[in-house]
Amino acid sequence: MQIIEQQEKYDIIVVGSGAGGGMSTKILSDAGYKIAVVEAGPFFDPKDPVTQTQWKWPWQSPRRGAGTHRVFGEYDMAYGGWELEGEPYNHINGTKFSWYRSRMLGGRTNHWGRISLRFGPRDFKAKDRDGLGENWPIGYQDVKPYYDKVDKLVGIFGSKEGLENEPDGFFLPPPKPRLHELYYKRGAEKSGVKVIPARLSILTKRINNERALCVYCGQCYRSCNLYADFSSGSCLIFPAQNSKGQVDLYVNSMVREVTTDKNNKATGVVYINKEDRKEYALKGKVVVLAASACSTARILLNSKNPNHPNGLGNSSGLVGHYLHDSTGTDRGAFIPDMMNRKFYNEDGVGGLHLYSPWWLDNNKLDFPRGYHIEVWGGLRMPVYGTGFNPNSLNEHLGLKVGGYGNSLREDVKRFYGSVIGMSGRGESVAMKDNYCEIDPTTVDEFGIPVLRFHYKWSDYERKQAKHMHDTFEEIIHNFGGIPLGDKPSSGDFGLLPPGAIIHEVGTTRMGDDPKESVTNQYQQLHDVDNVFITDAGPFVSQADKNPTWTIMALAWRSSDYLIEQLKNQNI
């Protein structure tokens, strides 16, 4: 069987349709290019009633929303998870990295938390403060114009706070806090923990006539059929299709490698069509990889040939290295004052209405990098799991736990919405020894060699997690709550395994020195000038922020540079 060559030739091939691929596609289509978007999963439009889960009740499913197949619950809009059938990955030396993949148009943007935080001036230059990791070759002022443009194009609510490292943007007005968030604020502020309105990419006010206003159903994780939240499909790919360029979608198409010619130029990609299981070659003048940090590293490493014996763009040997995820650990609490609540519609937006940005100075602490705190709770829609251990909280009231009979009905009602949770999400230090590489022993069902991971947390992260838990307990005490479960007091201090926060970045980091980095500051491979990377691979450090807004700002910046290079015929 030979590789089938597609007749269509493209200016640009974009691999992946998530935040980075979507933004590249939008900007390049606005500039009039002919683009192929190659996506490993199926077509997906949040508006399609066949696949829509938004506004479904638990009783409309025989499993009532249980997460037996989709790991975050069956109404979560991600076709994927930590494990994909037929697409394994492995680990080295007993270390662990959890790799979340979503195979669908728009990728993980269909279900993400919409938390959209700019990196601040300090985040780009962390090494200047603590000597760890590496500085970015760019600073906040380089990215600021693009953050501004992303705010206006995509829409984000928030409040102007004037905080140095939490730069303000062009915000829509934020929604008022829910009751449990007010409790959190009360407790946090007593400990000097800053609390401000959340910053989420959800439309509390119109930004154009194409997308509707938020209707406050709290279900952004199901992907909004009104396009009131940000998903790459609804906000970038579909508008790109209606823009100046030509955008062809190749879905269910799994890219194996980037092809190159003898002049060291990329010529396109080879992909496997999942429907007929045949290999296809797609030709393009430029390849933009945005398959997600680890998938892009995998494609580069699998693109090795005699000219690129270590894989494409890997003369530094750093492809796959400096992989890092946000740190994360959580704690719940029961608030007796919130028992027997009056019921009202408290769905709100799909996520938190308040949060705490990092508020301390690491120079005065025993760990180098900060974290932010997310808060959850409220009168949420019941789902599989609601009513489990219906009166376990009786333990804290000196009452009997267990039993049967109609008193259980009262227990469920009494405790509903009286539990609050806090999640610390922090910056880890990027380490060369945390990496993914090709596992020569294993291929996936498409015959493509898979990744294996080597990742360990260090004391930097463990001490940070310990601080998170100390802070949680203090805040819980301050608002009159009772901490649930035991406080982790040793080992990893409750740190979730790397990968669990799904903020993996850094596998193709940017820099000025080709020996110490994979791409330049415009996310162009040092080694091959017509290959760009616009997922989170080029991140030098993660910051204590969620990566999506920065992925999009940088993808836009990279695309502007690419357009300029094409116009000047430098590529």
Added chain:
Amino acid sequence: MDRRESIRSLVLGSLAGSILLESCANGDSEKLTEKLWQYQYGRTPKELEFDNELLKQQYFEESEINMITMLAELILPPNEKGTIQQAKVPEFIEFMAKDYEPFQITLRGGLMWLNNYCNRNYGTSFVNSSSDQQRQLLDQIAYPDLDAEEQRFEVEFFSLMRNLVVTGYFTSEVGIKELGYVGNKPNVWNGVPQDVLEKHGFSYDDWEGKFHDPTNASQIAKWDDEGNLIS
């Protein structure tokens, strides 16, 4: 667009296929169509195929389903708000046993344990024991020992059954109504009601002007150069 259409016809195609298969098997096509269409919950073709397979299979025997129903009614006795049957709790437990296989041995073994206990102590099955006898039995297994490191099997079994019954009830239409949850519909959030705020000692006064104003939300946002909203 083409692809979307083809996905849609694929979904319809696989549904139609299952209906056809089933109707050949038991000749009751109308009932089956109803069974398949009562669940519309955004499955991919593959997920739908999987679920249809489970819906076609029967794990528990009729006698076991009767026992589950009886137990469920002891856990949440029927009242004017709703019943176990209205909440389709036995069907839900039947489905979960197939969907999550680790439940199977605990549930099936637990039902046997109950019969075994009743046979030994009361000389008859659980179903045929008197309600006093049933309660006497449940009183021994319905209260976990919070200080113990591990629970006896029958306590674990009853906890699982209680969890499935209570969650099955409160995720049903009658259960959600009884609970009083009033969301899952388009609306406008404008904060916690005033009486609730007051009861808990909160107010939005410190935040004046910071929050979204539903009255001008439909107006397209414009900002000055400093990022201040001016529309």
